[in-house]
Amino acid sequence: xxxxxxxxxxxxxxxxxxxxxxxxxxxxxxxxxxxxxxxxxxxxxxxxxxxxxxxxxxxxxxxxxxxxxxxxxxxxxxxxxxxxxxxxxxxxxxxxxxxxxxxxxxxxxxxxxxxxxxxxxxxxxxxxxxxxxxxxxxxxxxxxxxxxxxxxxxxxxxxxxxxxxxxxxxxxxxxxxxxxxxxxxxxxxxxxxxxxxxxxxxxxxxxxxxxxxxxxxxxxxxxxxxxxxxxxxxxxxxxxxxxxxxxxxxxxxxxxxxxxxxxxxxxxxxxxxxxxxxxxxxxxxxxxxxxxxxxxxxxxxxxxx
Numbered sequence: 001x002x003x004x005x006x007x008x009x010x011x012x013x014x015x016x017x018x019x020x021x022x023x024x025x026x027x028x029x030x031x032x033x034x035x036x037x038x039x040x041x042x043x044x045x046x047x048x049x050x051x052x053x054x055x056x057x058x059x060x061x062x063x064x065x066x067x068x069x070x071x072x073x074x075x076x077x078x079x080x081x082x083x084x085x086x087x088x089x090x091x092x093x094x095x096x097x098x099x100x101x102x103x104x105x106x107x108x109x110x111x112x113x114x115x116x117x118x119x120x121x122x123x124x125x126x127x128x129x130x131x132x133x134x135x136x137x138x139x140x141x142x143x144x145x146x147x148x149x150x151x152x153x154x155x156x157x158x159x160x161x162x163x164x165x166x167x168x169x170x171x172x173x174x175x176x177x178x179x180x181x182x183x184x185x186x187x188x189x190x191x192x193x194x195x196x197x198x199x200x201x202x203x204x205x206x207x208x209x210x211x212x213x214x215x216x217x218x219x220x221x222x223x224x225x226x227x228x229x230x231x232x233x234x235x236x237x238x239x240x241x242x243x244x245x246x247x248x249x250x251x252x253x254x255x256x257x258x259x260x261x262x263x264x265x266x267x268x269x270x271x272x273x274x275x276x277x278x279x280x281x282x283x284x285x286x287x288x289x290x291x292x293x294x295x296x297x298x299x300x301x302x303x304x305x
Contacts, residue, residue: 018208023057024067030132031207037073043102046071047095048139064091109143113153116144120166127168131205138198141166145194163194175200 025032033049036042050071054064065086069077080086083101085094099106119141128134145159154162164172178200179192186192 019058021057021059021063021067024059024070025053027070030130031135033071035071035073036076038076038079040102040105043098043105045139047098052135052139061091062089065089065094068094109147111144111147113148116141116148116154116162119144120162123166124168128171128201128205131202131207134198134201134205137166138201157191160191160194160197163197164191167197171201174204178203 027035031053033046033053034042036046050064050068053059054067059067066089069080072080080098083094083097085091085097123137123141128137141163145154145162148154149156149159167175175197176192179186179196182200183192183196
């Protein structure tokens with residue numbers, strides 16, 4: 001009897017997700033495109049940012065013309081109203097008209113393999129802490145990788161490899177924890193898909209996560225609204241060390257040991273945020289904390305959450 005292959009589970013949000021018009025970011029918010037004031041050099045990035053917003057919000061094409069005007073400067077609104085497709089709300093026609101008006105701004109830049117290597121080296125040294133930073137990284141690397149894959153300079157698998165190694169080590173560890181659960185049959189001799197990595201990254205930095213939206217009558221804990229760690233402010237975001245504790249909450253001590261040994265030592269993540277000695281000094285050492293309190297995440301929960 002033939003056995004059907006086991007399908008890899010996917011991540012599903014535990015909270016109701018708002019889509020469509022209501023999900024589009026307000027002008028000036030961190031996720032909104034920067035207001036376009038007419039600079040030809042900015043139009044390509046502006047449209048790319050708008051595209052990302054519409055995809056995340058699942059905005060229908062019939063609403064895109066109207067919502068694009070939300071992010072235009074006052075003078076540009078008058079200009080864009082003259083473009084074909086505006087009166088009918090035809091997004092495809094309207095987009096073509098924009099590109100014709102800014103001819104030359106959409107000429108594809110040529111890249112080499114060294115371009116993506118240098119990009120990955122520079123960005124791997126910096127920690128991403130917000131959804132906006134993650135999307136900027138994704139957009140900039142995708143521009144380079146798309147060209148190189150199209151020109152057969154690199155393969156799609158190599159694209160994913162560079163995407164992974166362009167991320168900070170701490171973020172890679174946090175993301176792999178989740179991918180190991182959602183993709184248990186993944187061949188670990190090959191990189192995870194860049195699309196899957198980006199999906200998990202967005203999940204990690206989702207500012208609409210349920211604990212940032214308390215029920216009526218309750219407020220978001222101050223510690224979650226503004227966590228200052230080693231001089232870095234994480235507003236409304238979940239720091240990576242917190243993910244580790246939540247992932248192992250309720251797990252067996254054997255599984256906890258595997259996480260610590262298998263992913264480059266938990267303290268490396270803590271050290272990135274300047275917390276290692278804060279935990280170790282009052283309790284002797286990390287193993288005493290884990291051994292004496294059962295779950296090291298509980299210690300951090302008391303002190304930092």
